[in-house]
Amino acid sequence: MKAILLLSCPDRVGLVSRISHFLFERGGNILDLDEHVDTDQKLFFIRIAWDMDGFSIPASEVAEAFAPLAKEFNAAWKIRFAERKMKIAIFVSKYEHCLQEILWKHSIGELAIDIPLIISNHPTLKSLSEQYDIPFHVFPVTKDNKIEQEQKELELLNLHQVDTIVLARYMQILSAQFVNEYPSQIINIHHSFLPAFIGGNPYKQAYERGVKIIGATSHYVTENLDEGPIIEQDIIRISHRDSVKDLIRKGRDLERLVLARALYAHANHRILVHGRKTIVFD
Amino acid sequence: MKAILLLSCPDRVGLVSRISHFLFERGGNILDLDEHVDTDQKLFFIRIAWDMDGFSIPASEVAEAFAPLAKEFNAAWKIRFAERKMKIAIFVSKYEHCLQEILWKHSIGELAIDIPLIISNHPTLKSLSEQYDIPFHVFPVTKDNKIEQEQKELELLNLHQVDTIVLARYMQILSAQFVNEYPSQIINIHHSFLPAFIGGNPYKQAYERGVKIIGATSHYVTENLDEGPIIEQDIIRISHRDSVKDLIRKGRDLERLVLARALYAHANHRILVHGRKTIVFD
């Protein structure tokens, strides 16, 4: 079994030494270590993965054993185990490409996740969900019932002990209250190269602006629309020959790959969030 | 000698046939033809290059001969000859990388241009200009003397029959009056992936936003800052490891290549401007 520590704290001398010594003392062989120091803000970020085979304390006691050190460092931290797959809920509306991509990648074992449920405000993608044997729940959302429906969704998410919500082109804006229940745990895909073309119809905006490259951006959702910490972006070249329809077609491939890559990094505990930014360890 | 027609007009049946027949009648062998129809706006764009060897009328009479057809089509058009190099003035301030790139590419014969002069609001890059034997004129600009200095610059540009102005990281905003003297003839490089990070310090903006990709954009200058028709864009991947200084360093390579590519297309008469957009024929 593989354990992963994600930690951030004020920088100071000896952090790597103290943390690696903690593992060494207990017989932990480090499999992977990534470290980053934000020299402007004097902050330290680390991800360490180690082998639990031969580790002198069981998985259930690791966090407790590490807590005193973390406290001393005044750190934000968590320890996860690779074998315990994240539980992901996917939110969708009518577009299928992002859902299709995640379900397919999940089906071939590429993503270390469980998908206990899919939630939608439309019934459109029910049959796709059924193809992959994932329960599909419809919560139609209107201006009037939004908070109420979100409440029901939250209950369902709680019931399934969901770690992370993926908005796979979900066309509803979640309330601040909802978002705050899942800090740095809601992943969205925006079909533009953020911060360009925030908001609606980014392909039409891109077409009208005459850009030569379009993009897609996956980010954590915060209260402010399209302003959350960016996880992954990618682009594709376009030309005057491309209509809005062509942009949508080319963009579909971008969107699904960028979202899947963001989810891959998240599911493998490779991301630390700091303010408006992410540290994504390769 | 190679002649090039750039033409745009309302779309209708027979345009290619009529134009290519005009050339065929006069013995013109088409070397290259690119065409584009904007089906939304029902507009037709074409670039044709043909061989003047064996053409039955001399270069000096081609425009006059073609004029009636263009008038019938209600077209915007121009005919240029590849051997007659464009006259380019480069405007710079203190950053050398874009100037260096253009002067060097010019020196190895990559750009079909003449550079009769360089204009700057600072003396900084005088010695670089001298290395390449290009006259360097300094016009210090203050809030008070701007219009006056621009007037002198315009006179100098006129004297040298300048076709096109390249703003190679020129840190002054040109007046609308100046810009309107050179419609679709002033090429700027902006050090961001427009329309993201319009305005000052785009690398700092990009760093603070936490984007995973930065870009550079070359565009024609219009009255509205950073809003002109985009000619060329490119990007480079960055990570949390990159400081603002790293972004500046990586961005320098982007800026100079993107500007040089835009100038290459412009100098080879490969660009048609339509509203806020460009058609760039490869």
Place this chain on the structure above:
Amino acid sequence: MKAILLLSCPDRVGLVSRISHFLFERGGNILDLDEHVDTDQKLFFIRIAWDMDGFSIPASEVAEAFAPLAKEFNAAWKIRFAERKMKIAIFVSKYEHCLQEILWKHSIGELAIDIPLIISNHPTLKSLSEQYDIPFHVFPVTKDNKIEQEQKELELLNLHQVDTIVLARYMQILSAQFVNEYPSQIINIHHSFLPAFIGGNPYKQAYERGVKIIGATSHYVTENLDEGPIIEQDIIRISHRDSVKDLIRKGRDLERLVLARALYAHANHRILVHGRKTIVFD
């Protein structure tokens, strides 16, 4: 209805004029025209798409009407109609990603094709084919029965009037005899950046060579393995952190996109083959 002419012939004066005049005379509005002259070999390549609405002769007579002109030009040519979808047979073995991609893109209407059948040497992907309601035929191939099985496959392909065969990671080498039945009509995907890493296990080869970028290549199949005219290529950056397994994972995304793009260009009649090379009009 949209008609498309693909033509190549020795270059000479007046080709565009004569061809476009042919269309103009008959009331054909050109929707799209791409032309290329290989100046080394003095060859002319053209693709013209025009609107059949208002065209004075019916689709069934267009080829006959154009034939004399083509003969005069000593041209290789064909005329196709966008509304008449190509009939594609997909050959697969055990890997599903390329098949999945094509079936899914077909299901959302992105590809102008019909898929009357899937052929495989293994039963593995039967259920995936059934999900998309495409008949799946298994022809197990051994050294001894190869020619015989290919004969049966050819009969089936004939029966379904198949235009094009897509080898979606089909792990058998087709006989020269089979290949010659479908000249420039068999599209393969090779999981490397050809001509690097020809043959088996290209990801392992790439890993061992320590390249920093991997690729995928879609090409027409000729008698010589991995030597046919390249249609499309793309790449992705890798690092020392990537194992062979990571290369396979990253490469899967490349392979399916590159193959789908090649098929898109082919199905839209955008490709002319000349010797070992392709002209792919955007």
Place this chain on the structure above:
Amino acid sequence: MKAILLLSCPDRVGLVSRISHFLFERGGNILDLDEHVDTDQKLFFIRIAWDMDGFSIPASEVAEAFAPLAKEFNAAWKIRFAERKMKIAIFVSKYEHCLQEILWKHSIGELAIDIPLIISNHPTLKSLSEQYDIPFHVFPVTKDNKIEQEQKELELLNLHQVDTIVLARYMQILSAQFVNEYPSQIINIHHSFLPAFIGGNPYKQAYERGVKIIGATSHYVTENLDEGPIIEQDIIRISHRDSVKDLIRKGRDLERLVLARALYAHANHRILVHGRKTIVFD
């Protein structure tokens, strides 16, 4: 002052702990740490940069102090100091673009190197070298005098205590004897996407093969031509419109950027070589 340790050894428990503890004990604040484990071959690679301010032993004694630990680990290792710039000799022939790029990047302070001399087998680039005030030595090479000339070059390199040789499109093949004097210290740029198009005229080879993407590769030189460990690669898209001359033009931009990036990584002590492969820490 910043110190950098590059180390590789057989993997075992406690390496990071022991090494970081060595620094911690002496008051060394880690600025940057990158680690990699090759799980196939059970090898450990690390790069640690730390601040010498406040370090309890002086720079001159660091290596001696660390040696016992390295011996225990059976490690290959070196310690370098960022302030002590590498001494680089550039070898050129007639093409200027790579030399120009390095000299210019050096002139603006982008590369942490000194360039005590340039060596060429032709006088062509003498004036460019003089522009940047770098001594230029001509050693014409023939079949007969090669070993003798190399001997003189080696003496000159020794005299200037050169760390690293950059072959900036040097058109001579160095003898095995010469190469072995500078193991993993000679950086070459090959104008193709290796291992595609090994050997002469790769752009012509690429043109004739009809690839859709061309590349450039920077690698350490070993006895076997174009077979050394790859440091950096990059690519650019081409089309049927591009002639060999266009490939050369587009390739020039690739070559100089790829070589400069490889040199940047090398000069910043970011590269570990292992067999045919490199670990390049970002």
